[in-house]
Amino acid sequence: MNYGFQFGVVWDNIPELLEGAWLTLQLGCFAFAGGSLIGLIFAAIKTYGTWPLRFLVDCYVIFITNTPALIQIYFLYFGLPEVGIRWSNEACLLIGLTMNAGAYLTLILRAGFLSVRVTEIEASQTLGMSLIQQVRYIIVPHIAKSIYPALANFFIVVLVMGTSVGALIGVDELTGQAINLSTVNYRWLEYFTVVAGMYVVLTFIASIGLALLGRWAFRVKARIF
Amino acid sequence: MPHLEVSDVRAKYGTLEVLKGISFSIKKGEIASLVGPSGSGKSTVLRALMGLTPITGGTVMIGNDRMNYSSAKEVRAARDRMAIVFQQYNLFQNMTVMKNLTLAPLKIKKWDSAEVMSEARRLLGLVGLSDRADAYPDQLSGGQQQRVALARALALKPQILLLDEVTSALDPELVNEVLDAIRKLANEGMTMIIVSHEMAFVREVADKVVFMDEGQIIEAGKPNDIFDNPQTDRARDFFSKILRH
Numbered sequence: 001m002n003y004g005f006q007f008g009v010v011w012d013n014i015p016e017l018l019e020g021a022w023l024t025l026q027l028g029c030f031a032f033a034g035g036s037l038i039g040l041i042f043a044a045i046k047t048y049g050t051w052p053l054r055f056l057v058d059c060y061v062i063f064i065t066n067t068p069a070l071i072q073i074y075f076l077y078f079g080l081p082e083v084g085i086r087w088s089n090e091a092c093l094l095i096g097l098t099m100n101a102g103a104y105l106t107l108i109l110r111a112g113f114l115s116v117r118v119t120e121i122e123a124s125q126t127l128g129m130s131l132i133q134q135v136r137y138i139i140v141p142h143i144a145k146s147i148y149p150a151l152a153n154f155f156i157v158v159l160v161m162g163t164s165v166g167a168l169i170g171v172d173e174l175t176g177q178a179i180n181l182s183t184v185n186y187r188w189l190e191y192f193t194v195v196a197g198m199y200v201v202l203t204f205i206a207s208i209g210l211a212l213l214g215r216w217a218f219r220v221k222a223r224i225f
Numbered sequence: 226m227p228h229l230e231v232s233d234v235r236a237k238y239g240t241l242e243v244l245k246g247i248s249f250s251i252k253k254g255e256i257a258s259l260v261g262p263s264g265s266g267k268s269t270v271l272r273a274l275m276g277l278t279p280i281t282g283g284t285v286m287i288g289n290d291r292m293n294y295s296s297a298k299e300v301r302a303a304r305d306r307m308a309i310v311f312q313q314y315n316l317f318q319n320m321t322v323m324k325n326l327t328l329a330p331l332k333i334k335k336w337d338s339a340e341v342m343s344e345a346r347r348l349l350g351l352v353g354l355s356d357r358a359d360a361y362p363d364q365l366s367g368g369q370q371q372r373v374a375l376a377r378a379l380a381l382k383p384q385i386l387l388l389d390e391v392t393s394a395l396d397p398e399l400v401n402e403v404l405d406a407i408r409k410l411a412n413e414g415m416t417m418i419i420v421s422h423e424m425a426f427v428r429e430v431a432d433k434v435v436f437m438d439e440g441q442i443i444e445a446g447k448p449n450d451i452f453d454n455p456q457t458d459r460a461r462d463f464f465s466k467i468l469r470h
Contacts, residue, residue, distance in 0.1 A: 123315035127329035
């Protein structure tokens with residue numbers, strides 16, 4: 001084995017890779033935030049809704065969780081233009097990831113809804129809270145605390161695994177950027193070594209952020225290591 | 226004129242009728258106590274008054290206002306006038322003691338913040354927990370949590386306070402601290418309906434005792450009359466068992 005490592009070229013392209021990492025972080029955060037909103041609404045419907053609505057939510061969850069994210073994003077990027085709907089590759093990735101995350105988060109949040117104590121709900125009712133006030137002051141904080149670990153893990157999944165699919169439809173996030181650069185000078189091994197390290201750092205930063213958010217907002221004693 | 230008048234109130238769980246026409250009344254500043262065996266419907270009376278268990282018949286009057294339990298919106302009127310303390314405290318676990326007390330007055334009633342805070346501090350003083358305002362419920366003993374629950378109910382300035390077996394879940398040595406807090410309220414002239422198994426306490430504070438069994442009122446009257454000279458076999462049997470120790 002006489003492979004000569006040349007990290008010099010990678011070093012020259014660090015700014016491009018950081019740009020990719022930044023895009024990855026943004027995509028991960030937006031998809032997770034959007035997915036959380038979908039998940040919150042759909043989990044509420046699954047818990048409290050009437051059966052036709054519950055059925056629709058079930059269809060969505062079953063369809064999304066049983067097909068690969070890549071297929072969903074290809075459907076948006078290559079499929080929809082056939083019927084005249086044309087979005088940019090970033091938009092397709094973001095919408096696809098959001099919808100994908102929404103289905104999984106519906107399941108995670110549903111578990112949270114089921115764990116809300118009836119006693120606290122009754123107390124809030126007798127204090128005169130409307131349903132919306134109960135959701136805002138009692139149910140959401142409780143859910144956030146009880147499912148925080150599952151939520152934090154899933155965020156990492158979206159951030160690392162979800163966004164990297166974007167490389168296959170030409171989005172220049174971290175993986176995409178690495179592919180672009182290595183096809184120019186063929187230093188695949190060096191680029192992907194560095195990129196792997198960057199993903200680890202990115203996840204680490206996200207973990208710290210999540211732990212701080214958990215402690216500040218939900219009194220969760222989250223561990224970073 | 227009675228302050229609260231309950232007339233022929235009925236309630237069902239599924240097909241099981243748990244309240245079979247309950248009627249009683251209390252005057253302002255009076256303390257009524259509901260006693261009776263488990264499953265007699267005492268707690269259900271309080272839950273029905275708060276709109277937690279649907280009422281299927283009868284009327285509830287507070288002052289001159291008839292309470293309407295037909296929809297979540299209408300129930301507000303009853304919940305504005307009455308507050309309940311539960312056996313299991315039912316505190317909001319994710320909020321500090323202070324937040325538990327002030328959430329509803331600030332966010333739901335939208336009362337003045339400075340007044341709400343000073344009233345909350347007064348109530349914590351009343352229940353002897355001034356130094357635990359920033360604690361979370363899981364950092365408190367059962368007795369302390371129950372006193373917080375008492376203060377939380379009072380923070381909404383209810384006209385009538387409902388206490389649902391508030392000492393039943395507590396260790397014996399913690400019961401007295403809660404009873405002391407209730408005694409203070411009694412001295413302040415709070416109108417209360419107390420469901421309790423603490424017969425000595427009931428005899429001490431109650432103006433009126435209502436003995437229930439199987440969803441009906443069997444006997445009602447002054448504590449001493451009911452406890453010492455019950456008129457029905459059912460009441461005699463119950464009190465002979467429970468007052469022996």
